[in-house]
Amino acid sequence: MLNLESRGHLLTEQNNPKSQNLDQLTTLELVDLFNQEDQKTLEAIAQARHALAQAIDLTSAALSQGGRLFYIGAGTSGRLGVLDAAECPPTFCTPPEWVQGILAGGEAALVKSSEALEDRAEDGAAALDAVKVTERDVVLGITAGGTTPYVHGAIAEARKRGATTLFLACVPAEQVPIEVDVDIRLLVGPEILAGSTRLKAGTVTKMALNILSTGVMVKLGKVYGNRMVDVSVTNQKLRDRALRILQDLTDLDRPQAADLLDRSGQRVKLALLMHWTGVDPETGQQLLDQHHGQLRQALQSPPL
Template sequence: MAIGTTQERLASGKGTTALGELATEARNPASAKLDELPTLDMLRVINAADREVAEAVAAELPNIATAVDAIVARIRRRGRLFYLGAGTSGRLGVLDASECPPTFGVPGELVQGIIAGGDVALRTSVEGAEDDRLLGTADLKAAGFSARDALVGIAASGRTPYMLGAIDYARALGALTIGLSCVPKSAVASAAEIAITPATGAEILTGSTRMKAGTATKLVLNMLSTAVMVRTGHVYGNWMVNVQMTNAKLVDRAERILSAMTGLQKDDAERLLQKAGSVKCAVLMHKLKIERSQAEGRLAAADGDLRKALGE
């Protein structure tokens, strides 16, 4: 566990590696003549580099597992999960957070994404926002971030001031802090309680961390949110039993899940789902031969965990 603020660590000479010396800023020899290659060969070079990303993430699985279990502990105590970053990192965090409600049926405030410069930065670059440490703190405060919450600070370089300011604020509160970067021994790896550092190395386009580093970030965020939702009872087997039926595709998916879980024909599953209002209630009603109100009561008593509600 690191001691002192990021500012103090930088002042002491730790975490001061020049940007140009970072592995993510190095020139990749495999793509040194990228602009001279035939299109298919160029794409092969990019694809070969992408294959390296999965191995970099695999090396961090123990740290990702530690982060998942720590986040779950916070959520079980009514905490929330926040992603925070700038540029590509911030956009990926917002994306993952925004997909949790329709996929897992959780409230929108449970998983939140914050990007430097606000929502306008999702489409348009907001210059200078990532360099403002105090803005990171201010954005967390504005979101009502508290000591019981968890923060994943995201930056490919691991040294973005906006993100580091937020990490220091969260640690001072006593919140859980996780640093996700692609540079070993980065400032955020030192500042956060848990470090996740898939070392993706030099990019195909020198310094363009939206590529390998961005892909690694997306993979890690997918793992974090999915595993957290599995551990908190929002998944049964590998079925999205909390899927929200907000459009035709999701209604069809819910019907297919219910059919697979109960053996009901499509028409019967459709009628039961309409009566139950949700996949979980429908499964309970069918398997336990109970009414909707009883099913809802069992789910409430089991904190929404279908397997527990079924007595399994």
């Protein structure tokens, strides 16, 4: 049972000796202090590299078998999860259900603080029940201080349902232990503004989610080289990006790339396969489906 009476012992709640005189610093000194302290986010990611890699492997395996990834949290932590989930469909052309963010308080809590809602573990469990989490899914609980009851309730429910469980916190495991498949601890130390975990803790959380979701999509064949070849062409900016990818990876000029993109149904990965192998769109899509969307494998496959 978590002790919620006092959280003063938690790393995220402790006083940072370097900012004791924060209100007396010049503006430039304040900016410099933030810059110095933010270096610790890079160190924290490096220390968590093995856990992040394990999380990527487990999550990509689950999604390749029809599972889903759920981020769940409250306050800043939950909002960061929702943000990362929302960016997956336009970047990687994923179905919206593949990566979902669940925030205590729902959509209203995105723009209006509702931190009081984080104290109900049963609400976290109910949120997973509402999306019908199964053993094929992955649930990542995000809580900077590690103690959020809403997140712990969700993790307990996920374990009960046989889902793969991940946990991301900015306190050492000995301060807030939890049983999960992968325990990711991002230890950035006390905040410049004591207890304000939207600062370093929020920054390092965003970094970790960037690595996790992008790593998963790389494993799932959404990337060729370092290009987002599954980009969703839904506006002029993204169409321009798609055309530049085609031009950069082929010998086509812009009008030729535009024609190829149109013939592929605005699918960059399929357009590349068509260009490099000479197959028609239907055959190309069959090849990609046969190889689970992996362009390199499709290119090396004998013609259908």
